[in-house]
Amino acid sequence: MGWNMIKINEIHYSVKNKGKWKELLHDVTCSLETGKLYTILGEPQMGSTALMSLICGLETPTKGSIMVDGEDISLGSPESYRRDKVSIIHDSLLLFPHLTVMENIKYPMGGDHKARPETEEKVYELMDLVGLPRSYAKHLPEQLSHEEKLRTAIARCLVTRAKIILVRELRWTSPQTEDIISLLYDLAHGDNYCIVVSTSSERVAIRSDETFEIIEGKLTAFQTNTLSKTESTTETVEKEVVQPRQLSRDMITFESSYIYVDGEYRSK
Amino acid sequence: MFNIMMKIRRTPIRFMLFVIVFAMVAALLNVGLNLSYIARKNKELTKNEYNVIAVLQSDSINFEKHKEEYEILKKLPYVSIYEPVQITGYSASITLSKESYTYGFNKGVSFDWNTNQALMINQQMVIIFTYQGDEMILIEDCLYGDIDCKGAQIHVDNLSSNKIEFEKGEKYIAYGKIGPDMVTTFTNNTMQLHQDNYFQIYDYVPDYYIDDSGKRVIDNYFGYQGIYNAPPDVLSYSVEQYDNRSDYWNNILGSLELSKFPVTIMSVKDVESICDFHQEKAWMMSGEPFAASDYKEGAYKCMIDYNTAQSSGLKVGDKIDLILYISSLVYSNWSLSPTRYSPSHPNYWANVLGETEFEIVGIFEPLKNFNVYEDSYYTTRDQMILVPDQTMQQVLGRRWMEKLRIGGISYLSKYSNVVIDPEYTKEFVKEVLPMKELTAAVYDEGKYSIDQRIELYQMISRNLLAITSALGILAIGGFAYFTYRLRKKDAKLMYLLGDSKVKIIVEQLILALFIVTPASLLGGAVSNLLSPKIIDNIQKFKFDIDVYSYFIKGNVKAYEFDLNMNAYMIFVVAAVLSILVLLSVMIGAARLTRGLKSGLRSRE
Numbered sequence: 001m002g003w004n005m006i007k008i009n010e011i012h013y014s015v016k017n018k019g020k021w022k023e024l025l026h027d028v029t030c031s032l033e034t035g036k037l038y039t040i041l042g043e044p045q046m047g048s049t050a051l052m053s054l055i056c057g058l059e060t061p062t063k064g065s066i067m068v069d070g071e072d073i074s075l076g077s078p079e080s081y082r083r084d085k086v087s088i089i090h091d092s093l094l095l096f097p098h099l100t101v102m103e104n105i106k107y108p109m110g111g112d113h114k115a116r117p118e119t120e121e122k123v124y125e126l127m128d129l130v131g132l133p134r135s136y137a138k139h140l141p142e143q144l145s146h147e148e149k150l151r152t153a154i155a156r157c158l159v160t161r162a163k164i165i166l167v168r169e170l171r172w173t174s175p176q177t178e179d180i181i182s183l184l185y186d187l188a189h190g191d192n193y194c195i196v197v198s199t200s201s202e203r204v205a206i207r208s209d210e211t212f213e214i215i216e217g218k219l220t221a222f223q224t225n226t227l228s229k230t231e232s233t234t235e236t237v238e239k240e241v242v243q244p245r246q247l248s249r250d251m252i253t254f255e256s257s258y259i260y261v262d263g264e265y266r267s268k
Numbered sequence: 269m270f271n272i273m274m275k276i277r278r279t280p281i282r283f284m285l286f287v288i289v290f291a292m293v294a295a296l297l298n299v300g301l302n303l304s305y306i307a308r309k310n311k312e313l314t315k316n317e318y319n320v321i322a323v324l325q326s327d328s329i330n331f332e333k334h335k336e337e338y339e340i341l342k343k344l345p346y347v348s349i350y351e352p353v354q355i356t357g358y359s360a361s362i363t364l365s366k367e368s369y370t371y372g373f374n375k376g377v378s379f380d381w382n383t384n385q386a387l388m389i390n391q392q393m394v395i396i397f398t399y400q401g402d403e404m405i406l407i408e409d410c411l412y413g414d415i416d417c418k419g420a421q422i423h424v425d426n427l428s429s430n431k432i433e434f435e436k437g438e439k440y441i442a443y444g445k446i447g448p449d450m451v452t453t454f455t456n457n458t459m460q461l462h463q464d465n466y467f468q469i470y471d472y473v474p475d476y477y478i479d480d481s482g483k484r485v486i487d488n489y490f491g492y493q494g495i496y497n498a499p500p501d502v503l504s505y506s507v508e509q510y511d512n513r514s515d516y517w518n519n520i521l522g523s524l525e526l527s528k529f530p531v532t533i534m535s536v537k538d539v540e541s542i543c544d545f546h547q548e549k550a551w552m553m554s555g556e557p558f559a560a561s562d563y564k565e566g567a568y569k570c571m572i573d574y575n576t577a578q579s580s581g582l583k584v585g586d587k588i589d590l591i592l593y594i595s596s597l598v599y600s601n602w603s604l605s606p607t608r609y610s611p612s613h614p615n616y617w618a619n620v621l622g623e624t625e626f627e628i629v630g631i632f633e634p635l636k637n638f639n640v641y642e643d644s645y646y647t648t649r650d651q652m653i654l655v656p657d658q659t660m661q662q663v664l665g666r667r668w669m670e671k672l673r674i675g676g677i678s679y680l681s682k683y684s685n686v687v688i689d690p691e692y693t694k695e696f697v698k699e700v701l702p703m704k705e706l707t708a709a710v711y712d713e714g715k716y717s718i719d720q721r722i723e724l725y726q727m728i729s730r731n732l733l734a735i736t737s738a739l740g741i742l743a744i745g746g747f748a749y750f751t752y753r754l755r756k757k758d759a760k761l762m763y764l765l766g767d768s769k770v771k772i773i774v775e776q777l778i779l780a781l782f783i784v785t786p787a788s789l790l791g792g793a794v795s796n797l798l799s800p801k802i803i804d805n806i807q808k809f810k811f812d813i814d815v816y817s818y819f820i821k822g823n824v825k826a827y828e829f830d831l832n833m834n835a836y837m838i839f840v841v842a843a844v845l846s847i848l849v850l851l852s853v854m855i856g857a858a859r860l861t862r863g864l865k866s867g868l869r870s871r872e
Contacts, residue, residue, distance in 0.1 A: 056764075083766025093761050096271070098278040103270075108765055140278065156765075 005164055005194040006032040006055065008219075011064030013050055024050040025061070026217030032196060034163055037188040039208035040198045041222055047214040052168050052198045056088055057081045068164065083108070086164040087157030091171055094149045095141040095156075101127070102137040105155045126155040130183060147176040154183065167197040170204050181207050272779050275758075287787045294791025295798075537563060537657045539571065545632075555584035555630030558656055562629075566658035570626040573652045574633035586628050626655065 013025040024047040032038055042048040053059040054066060057078040065072050073081050082088060087108075095104045105123045124134050130151040141149055157165045167184065171177070181197075185207045188195045197204060205211040211222035276283050539545065539557040553574050562569055572582060582588060634652070759772050 079766050079768045081766075082764065088764050090761075090764060093757065093764065096758060096761060098275045098758075099271070103274065 005034045005069060006196075007067040008032075008055075009065050009067065011054065011061040011066065013047075013054060013059070013061050015050070023217050025054075025214070025219075028064070028214075028217075028219045030212070030219055032194055034194040035188060035192045036194065036209040037185050037207065038194075038196045039205040039211045039222075040196065040219075041200070041202060041205055041211055041213040042198075043200050047217060048198045048200075049169065051214065051219070052166060052196070055196065056086065056166055056168070084160070085162055086166055087160050087162045089150070089153045089157060089165065089167045089170075091150075091167070091169045094153045097141050100138050100140055101132065101144070101152050104141070104152055105159055108156060108160045123155070123159070126158050129158065130155045131179075145176070146173050147180060150180050151183070154180075154187070158187075163193055165193055165195045167195065170197050170199045170201075172199075172201040172203045177204070178206075271762075272775060272782065275779065276782060283783065286783045287790065290784055290787030291791035291794070294788045295795035296791075298792050298795040534652055534654050536654050539654060550632055550634040553631045553633050555628070557630055558654075563656045563658055566656060566662045568626050568659055569629045569656070571630040571632055571654040572628050574631055576653065577628070577631045582628055582631075584628050584631060587625050588628065626653075 008028055008030050011025055011028050012023065014021045014023045016022075028051065040048045040051055050059070054061055057073050060074055065074065067073070068081070068085055073085070096107065099107065102120065102123055105126060106119060109119060124137070127134055127137065132148060132151050132155065136144070136148065141152075144152065154165070165184070165187070170180075181204060184195050184197065187193050188209070197208070199205065205222065212219050213222045214220070536558075545551065555571070557571065558567070558569060561567070570588070572588075577583065580588075632654075759776065762772050762775075763769070
């Protein structure tokens with residue numbers, strides 16, 4: 001059982017849009033523990049991204065507070081908070097294009113550490129952990145697939161001491177995304193990380209320990225998915241399709257794009 | 269720093285593109301600044317030298333008025349008529365506002381074929397005054413003090429509208445020109461124009477009468493002469509230099525005296541077609557005429573007249589060096605005899621267009637009693653050297669051929685003043701006299717009219733500037749866009765990973781410095797190397813136009829404006845480009861700092 005890593009206390013958050021204030025979050029309260037994978041589900045404009053921005057320390061709540069590891073994040077420096085307390089992955093801003101995989105992973109370690117041999121060894125170990133071949137160390141991001149970029153970004157998170165990993169706007173781009181979700185799940189449960197993923201795709205939420213959605217500014221638990229988390233998600237799509245009440249547009253799209261044949265997904 | 273170094277290393281092409289764009293801007297700015305500086309400096313120098321009190325107003329040649337005649341003329345072969353004529357003079361008056369002092373003067377030129385005296389037309393009036401006590405003293409009125417006035421009057425607009433306060437002891441100078449009206453006083457139209465070192469328009473305009481059937485019959489030709497003033501850099505001469513008794517002019521005269529052996533060169537397309545040979549007014553003494561291949565290939569061979577050969581000790585097979593030597597005045601005949609040669613006029617502009625070795629292939633003797641009045645302009649005479657036309661074109665280049673033709677050198681002996689092998693003269697020319705050449709563009713065929721030339725010039729300038737501006741703006745727009753897109757993404761990720769804003773901005777600035785510094789140095793260095801050439805060309809080309817526009821507009825302000833136009837235009841373009849760069853950087857920086865959060869907050 002983990003401990004309460006993030007405590008969100010009655011926060012409100014409003015943004016000004018075309019001269020009018022719009023309340024995106026209204027009296028949101030929750031606790032997020034280590035050792036769990038959380039998903040905040042919903043379209044960005046509905047408030048999920050706003051909540052992630054608040055947890056990332058990019059924004060300040062209009063009212064209420066966010067406690068991380070027992071400290072109010074608004075009292076300290078947001079930069080040091082992002083550097084030391086949390087690791088952030090942004091799905092459309094994963095890596096520096098001009099740095100290699102090795103250099104990207106080492107980036108948060110700061111000047112001196114980058115040059116040490118033991119640092120490189122540590123990076124290699126992390127690459128093993130996230131499932132990246134060591135031979136990729138000298139590759140530039142443009143040579144990697146999206147999934148491999150995500151793995152690199154995850155390795156970059158692990159290089160820091162932060163026990164919170166925030167994954168913003170994770171998209172379901174291919175069947176391999178599921179491997180990423182599994183990796184995050186394993187990290188949360190195996191290495192006791194508190195991982196929060198925001199997404200607009202229900203499919204991403206399949207393996208979450210807890211899934212939230214924001215309805216009219218309030219954080220509510222998502223209707224429990226009838227899909228078993230322990231069940232292999234590599235089963236046929238047909239199995240999912242037979243439960244249309246739980247299918248979102250993402251899943252329908254997915255269903256229409258892929259079929260499961262001979263033990264693997266194939267594009268139609 | 270690591271991040272920056274990696275960025276530069278991994279994206280070398282983009283980096284180089286940025287450097288090149290900035291280098292172009294830096295180069296343009298540098299040239300513009302140089303141009304602007306030089307223009308202002310020249311203006312100041314001129315202003316400091318004299319107080320320009322007036323420029324005599326004179327109408328330019330009215331082409332519209334004579335358009336019809338001009339059209340007729342254009343269909344005619346080249347016209348040149350030689351008759352004995354007394355060319356009358358000119359006059360001008362300048363009214364100075366203070367004390368209503370009016371100074372008028374008359375000068376004239378004379379010409380007599382019989383005595384072989386030089387034909388001289390003064391293309392310039394320079395009046396230098398000073399005040400001694402309350403009395404205005406004329407220091408120098410013009411360069412040709414020894415020319416007798418023959419009296420025809422031209423009344424140039426006075427300057428009463430110019431209110432000028434004269435100061436005692438100060439030097440004042442006024443510039444004037446003779447207007448085209450002068451030539452209308454010629455009864456029998458011939459003018460053999462001077463060769464100045466710039467250009468002039470010399471058009472023969474036919475006079476006509478209408479016969480009984482109402483048809484126009486060309487009766488006569490009037491030579492319309494557009495004579496343009498001495499170049500503005502004459503302004504930088506001192507009063508002493510204007511004094512033809514001064515050391516300055518004595519030196520020039522002394523040097524000219526060394527040129528004892530001028531002869532006339534006539535370029536020929538076919539020696540045997542010259543009527544003199546047909547009519548047995550000239551014959552070969554030794555050697556052979558040019559072979560057909562000589563004409564075709566432009567062989568460096570010449571035929572020389574017997575007298576010249578005798579006096580210079582030349583024979584067939586010898587080689588001689590010919591140097592073109594152009595004066596601002598045309599001397600109808602230059603004597604070979606040193607005793608007869610007396611260049612009495614100091615306004616002498618010369619150009620040596622290279623020294624070329626010719627082999628003498630034949631020696632001919634023209635008829636002794638050469639009659640200049642004869643109705644043949646294509647004739648031989650003493651002190652003449654014949655060369656193949658093609659050869660002469662090679663030696664001089666087309667522009668000088670054109671220049672000389674425009675200059676109205678009589679008959680086809682276009683190269684009237686040629687000095688044989690005077691080494692010292694060549695040195696003298698280089699050291700003492702300014703040498704100027706016109707650009708080929710000015711002498712494009714069919715572009716002789718003032719308006720056409722100005723139009724041409726303006727078109728070229730505008731096109732050049734438009735292209736430069738368009739390219740510059742395009743390049744900077746692309747640069748700004750990509751910089752913004754790329755930088756913002758990088759910077760956002762840095763911000764997301766906990767880097768401080770200060771660090772991000774410093775890093776971006778260092779990156780910008782990495783681009784801007786070498787680019788500025790490169791652009792500056794390259795443009796410094798090229799600047800003199802660019803400026804020289806622009807100003808040389810501009811200069812020719814200025815001389816026109818100066819007189820068309822008839823005032824110093826217009827001239828100054830024109831002189832600076834190029835500099836200012838280029839400077840403005842460069843400034844606009846620089847401002848665009850600055851703006852793009854500023855906008856980029858502003859959006860960078862604002863966009864750090866807003867981009868991440870994204871789509872709420």
